[in-house]
Amino acid sequence: MTDPLDILHTTFGFSDFRGVQRQVVDRVLGGQNTLAVMPTGAGKSLCYQVPSLALDGTCVVVSPLIALMHDQLRAAEAVGIRAATLTSVDENREETIQRFRAGQLDLLYVAPERASGESFRNLLGQTRLSLFAIDEAHCVSEWGHDFRPDYRLLRPLLDRFGDVPRLALTATADAHTRADILEQLGIPQEGLIVAGFDRPNIRYTIAPRENTTRQILDLLAEQPGPGIVYAQTRAGVEKLAEKLAETGRPVLPYHAGLDPAVRRRNQAAFVASEEMVVVATVAFGMGIDKPDVRFVAHAGLPKSIEAYYQETGRAGRDGDPAVAHLFWGADDFARARQRIGEVEPGRQAGERARLTALGALVETAGCRRRILLRHFGEDAPETCGNCDNCLSPPAAIDASVTAQKFLSAVFRTGMMFGVGYIESVLLGQSSERSLMNGHEQLSVFGIVDGEEAALLKPVARALLLRDALRTNAHGGLEFGPEAKALLKGQAELKLVLPPKRERRAKRGRAVGGGVNPIGNPLFEALRAKRREIAMEAGLPPYVIFHDSVLRDMAMLRPGTLNALGQLSGVGARKLEAYGDTFLQVIREAA
Structure with missing residues (x-):
């Protein structure tokens, strides 16, 4: 042997x-x-x-x-x-x-x-x-x-x-x-x-969904490498791919409704690209062994922490810095609870536990990585230094009183109206609808003003997430099982207020700091040669050499086959096949 x-x-x-x-x-x-x-x-x-x-x-x-x-x-x-x-x-x-x-x-x-x-x-x-x-x-x-x-x-x-x-x-x-x-x-x-579950090179960031397209466009501006954006429906995939493609970045859709030949073609194009973004349903990715994916974004809630971990794990397989962004909304949790009600009774408790675990992940003011690792039974330090909450700790406030006002308004208006209308009642905004319904005579009309007004949307989101509120078939809000304890003051509603995020418009400056020496003439020449060889051979560039190998070539400038063969990731077969070609690029740059 x-x-x-x-x-x-x-x-x-x-x-x-x-x-x-x-x-x-x-x-x-x-x-x-x-x-x-x-x-x-x-x-x-x-x-x-x-x-x-x-x-x-x-x-x-x-x-x-x-x-x-x-x-x-x-x-x-x-x-x-x-x-x-x-x-x-x-x-x-x-x-x-x-x-x-x-x-x-x-x-x-x-x-x-x-x-x-x-x-x-x-x-x-x-x-x-x-x-x-x-x-x-x-x-x-x-x-x-x-x-x-x-x-x-x-x-x-x-x-x-x-x-x-x-x-x-x-x-x-x-x-x-x-x-x-x-x-x-x-x-x-x-x-x-x-071996453990930690992926220290991945930065986890989770934020409420505000304007999904704009939020993902901001992410694309920061991340120049290949990326995957997960949308929840086929229509959502098509719409988002079309919007992102307007930036000039190569973007392709992937979902089960596409012709199989188109799916294969789009997948092959993504695997071979060094900057393409694919917008996909969760069916995409398990079959992708692409190491240089620099970011994964979720435009909605994944099915479970296990699914989130695996889907985000498609970023940064090469060990270089990568980011994982999740944009969630309260309606994601409402839809998930409806789906749980449709599965066989024996599986409902397990599905509810998975949804509760997801809720804890998105709602926490503490370390995201700690929650992920503890979910898999692994001990973890209090802070990781590479998630949004550790890098920019959010404020946590007690919003229990505002939550009680919101629930009271839902109850007093007959549990028939959506979030927007309840907000307008609490803020005292007169309308034909509020006059016709007689809601301007209610004690809850206009009881929220000043700084508290900014809490209404996040409070509504938190109440829906915690199952204190649910949406009915007509889009109106009604009480969930957690409402009673909050109304009676037997439970608190802690609200996490993320810090204001600065918008970055400069493309090419990856979050977390890219490790590739972008702009280095030798590194760029090595990448160009790799791209040329890959195209001729019908292979993805990373199969020739990973970026880490090209970085070592650019930094150490080996002058002989023996020296090149000492670099990590250069085996005998690749040294024989590509060694002289890459040495020539290094010599020409000298």
């Missing part, structure tokens, strides 16, 4: 393993079944790629999406790994099967639907297997946020080849989901390795 450290250095160009990678690889090489929970960007794929080269036989990788498999295939082939996919869209299936039977593959990527079939099981019996790697393993659990029933059918396959070690990998699994994965895939408790 080849030394895994030699493989890591020669094939991938890294001097040592990171985090728990070595621990996972050692278990796999020892033939032990393992579940590795590692944050996105921690190098999960190396945990099966290195053993696939160290062991005799083929590693079978179960992956949920064809696009993800093809991204992983390109990256594996770029470093010299003998890899193939066996999917419904591959035209070389017969050739792949022949290579597999002949023992000419280190990695074979398949979807769970194929892996769980009898014919595939029979095929596996015709060659030597080194490992089963189950990627995105949270899909096996009904407790996971992205359950895929076909993952539940993998156990018979794994047990049929019981002497082949199995490695399950995920970035997103709370304690309940982890326990379920272990049980479903037949992995012992001692096989669980949890």
